[in-house]
Amino acid sequence: MVYLVGKIIAENASVLWKLSEEIWRNPELSFEETFAHDLLTQTLQEYGFVVEKNYFLPTAFRAEFDSGRDGSTVAVICEYDALPGVGHACGHNLIAEIGVAVGIAVKISMERDSSVCGKIVVLGTPAEEDGSGKILLIEKGAFKDVDVAVMAHPQVTNRLYPLILDLAKV
Secondary structure, three states, rough: HHHHHHHHHHOOHHHHHHHHHHHHHOOOOOOHHHHHHHHEEEEHOOOOOOOEEOEEEEEEEEEEEEOOOOOOEEEEEEEEOOEOEEEEEOOOHHHHHHHHHHHHHHHHHHHHHHOOEEEEEEEEEEOOOOOOHHHHHHOOOOOOOOOOEEEOOOOOOOOOOOOOOOOOOO
């Protein structure tokens, strides 16, 4: 499956890179991420996800694909807000790209391989920089049916065994 996911991401690299570039060129502050919201949800709809725009918050979204086979619900988190005055210095355009890439790759894997079961959810979480968007979504129940939530965050170095402070049971 790892090979298949990597292959699918490589096959869709130009679409994914364009997402990142467009979000980078159009930085939006917390709770104002309408361009990113619309671009990400449109892309996920084009790939066949069932998309709920404005999911609990005006610039949040939930995109889901259900394999139709029993299994876990895995959420991949997208962040896409920018910092005032400096844009995407924290790489949230890349976090959005990675989240969509994983979502698309797992969805297509589920379609191609019947052993890949469950649901994949791409969850757009606004206002990470200033507004606690994920906390608000947790409080509103956005994660209630999610078994595992994951996200990637770019760093300036690669670490084999990073100290992870963001592990928590919700």
